[in-house]
Amino acid sequence: MKFFVDTADTDEIRDLAATGLIDGVTTNPSLVAKTGRDFTEVVKEICAMVDGPVSAEVTALETDAMVEEGRKLAKIADNVAIKVPLTWDGLKACRTLTQGGTMVNVTLCFSANQALLAAKAGATFISPFIGRLDDIGEDGIEVIRDIRAIYDNYDALSTEILAASIRSEDHVKRSALAGADVATVPPQVLRDLTKHALTDKGLAAFMADWEKTGQTIL
Numbered sequence: 001m002k003f004f005v006d007t008a009d010t011d012e013i014r015d016l017a018a019t020g021l022i023d024g025v026t027t028n029p030s031l032v033a034k035t036g037r038d039f040t041e042v043v044k045e046i047c048a049m050v051d052g053p054v055s056a057e058v059t060a061l062e063t064d065a066m067v068e069e070g071r072k073l074a075k076i077a078d079n080v081a082i083k084v085p086l087t088w089d090g091l092k093a094c095r096t097l098t099q100g101g102t103m104v105n106v107t108l109c110f111s112a113n114q115a116l117l118a119a120k121a122g123a124t125f126i127s128p129f130i131g132r133l134d135d136i137g138e139d140g141i142e143v144i145r146d147i148r149a150i151y152d153n154y155d156a157l158s159t160e161i162l163a164a165s166i167r168s169e170d171h172v173k174r175s176a177l178a179g180a181d182v183a184t185v186p187p188q189v190l191r192d193l194t195k196h197a198l199t200d201k202g203l204a205a206f207m208a209d210w211e212k213t214g215q216t217i218l
């Protein structure tokens, strides 16, 4: 499974990209607003830090304007993926943009039927929001599982499932088990994936025993 970072904070992205484990980045208007910075500048900076897709979301609501915004954003760098909302206008924009060779991430997906439509519209990525589904008492992972099963039924559908709205390490694990192609993960959740009490305890014991030997490796 690929890991994208779900943030527009360029310091966080720089730091995490240095691990070599980051395959892309997702932003949205709320994440950009949090930075207080110019949208185009932020996207340009992020695109230079990671080789993989960087999602930048249109803010128009009507197809032609979405396509125009998408084309403008796509000019920022070769690795920009245009994010469009899962509406009829968004799906039409998705079709036009992908036919023109631009990557498109269809966002705000909450059902398997929506994901089926996005795939038929040629989406590069579909973003089911699992955390927000859990918030309203539904099972976000179940939606990922359903999308996986549907996409696997049809060779013609090549859209990648991008598990979004991830809130916990458990969401990451269960997205992988459910067959998501990508998980976009908030920086803190990504950092927490290394953590386990027994890792800390085991490392402390190894270090204490090593100290007793009085040896050094270098």
Ligand code: E4P
Residues within 6 Å of the ligand: 006, 026, 027, 028, 107, 127, 129, 131, 132, 164, 165, 166, 184
């Ligand atoms: C990413 O593409 C989504 O915009 C993001 O994961 C949404 O997460 P949230 O539900 O925590 O806002």
